[in-house]
Amino acid sequence: MTIVTAEVFVNAPVKMAYRAFTNSTSLREWLCDVSTVEPHASGRMYLWWNGNFYSSGHYLELEENRKVKFRWFSNVDPAPTEVTVTVSEKDGGTQVRLDHEVPNDDEWKQKSDGFREYWVESLENLKSVLETGIDLRIANRPLLGIVPGDFTEEQANALGVPVREGLRLDGVVEGRGAQKCGLQKNDVIVEFGGKTIGNDASSFANAIAGKKGGDQVEVIYYRGAEKKTVIMELSKRPMPEVPFDPAELERQARAIYEPALAEVEKAFEGFTDTQALAHPEPNEWNALETVAHLISGERFNILILTGLIDGYEPVADGFGTNVHAQVQATVKANPSIDLMLGALRRAVEETLAFVALIPAEFVANKGSYYRFASGLLQPNFHLTAHLEQIKSALAAAKK
CATH class of the missing domain: 2.30.42.10 (PDZ domain)
Structure with a gap:
């Protein structure tokens, strides 16, 4: 057998490095795009990357905060192989060593070189995620706008x-x-x-x-x-400065939300409830249904943050589509401009209150914290993107 080895020192606790190989959310933040794992001997380990590359295997051995061994069998490999990861305390941080056992023959020679290159690059990303929260795959990705x-x-x-x-x-x-x-x-x-x-x-x-x-x-x-x-x-992607303090994160997020909310509320000035409920076209949302969609977005923020803190992030194939019955239900429960705008305000306030109450142990999980916080601190494209849609629906109703 040939042993393909890669190592990296990470300025982070051993438990966070161990978690990076045994938790689905953590694996997605530095290694793959989708994962589902069950971290015990014989427990599943399925990893998938955009482009339809995947590895399907299972855990062979686990020693908490010391060692992880798993079976690796990708869709382009001729046979399964084994990977052993050891984590140990060093100089106040963690030394991570990965040993990938590969058959020692000509058929595997090129794959061995590929594994070495991939693991070195991936462990550098692990270091970035655990130390700063920044996923280099995203930092290097272009921003299209x-x-x-x-x-x-x-x-x-x-x-x-x-x-x-x-x-x-x-x-x-x-x-x-x-x-x-x-x-x-x-x-x-x-x-x-x-x-x-x-x-x-x-x-x-x-x-x-x-x-x-x-x-x-x-x-x-x-x-x-x-x-x-x-x-x-393609535009270069600026990575936002994220405060690793929930109270400051809440303050900065509020400063982004408030102007966008004020614009949405101002758009309804001078219009009646009847006009806000009028459909521009039979299959187009009315103004209140668009606000209902914005409320759904805040509920999604709550769902994502809850899953990240709990360590069981909800994952789907894409973002799904807008379910018209859902926005209709929100309008039915809030059938006026005042009620709907109040519901939107309350949804935003709940998001911000949750942010301020983020527990300290989650802040230490820098990859997950940064991922959520950086999304929250982007210009509020969602609210502002739908502002013209609201104005257009109201203007059509006034004719």
Whole structure:
């Protein structure tokens, strides 16, 4: 057998390094894109990466905060192999050593070199995640400046787009690559960098894999019935400074939420409940249903933060779609402008109150904390992206 070895020193407690190999959420934050594990001898270990690469195996041995051994069998390997990870205290931090046993023959020679390169790179990301919370895979990923939206057959018909597969834009961000190259709301991207874009979330993730800020890519899209091609220069991704203090995080998040909330509330001034409940078109949301969707977004924030703190993050294949019955139910429970805006305010307040109450042990889990906090501190694209939709629905109702 050939032993492929990679090591890294991490300035973090041993228990956090051990958790990185035995917890689904932690594994996703530095190693893979989807995981499900059951950390006990013979317990499952399934890891999946965008691009449909996966490893399916199970744990062989576990010694808490000392050793993890598991079976690795990827969909491109001729046979299963074994990986042993040891974690030990060193100089106030943790020494992580990974030994991957690979058959010693010509068939495996190239794979051995690939394993070595991959594990070295992955352990460097583990170090970054445990020490700073920053996932280098995200930090190095380009920022496109798009606000993705649903793309249904009804929308395709309404827009006059002759395709049923693609990524429809809810909007673009000022100053980013998408806006600079001329993309607009309701454009439907069908090809990015030579790769076809479908309705599934993974197709776009696969298309941008390996791309970095500054790269130029060809984008093919539909604007109505017209097929267009542009060259987009991918923007570099600024990583936000995240305060590792829940009270300060809550303060900074509130400063982002408040102006966006004020704009939403101002949009309803001078309108009646009847107008707010009027549909611009039979299959389009009215203004209150759009607010209901914003409330759903805050409930999702609560769900995600709860799962991260608990160590059982809810994971799905993509983000799902908007379920019309859900927004209808929220409107039925809050059938007026005052009630709906009050419900939105309360939903935001609950999110911010939860943030301020984040327990100290979760703050120490820097990968999960940074991931949630950095998302919270982005400009409030969700509220502002739907502001024009609300204004448009109200203006149509006034005619």
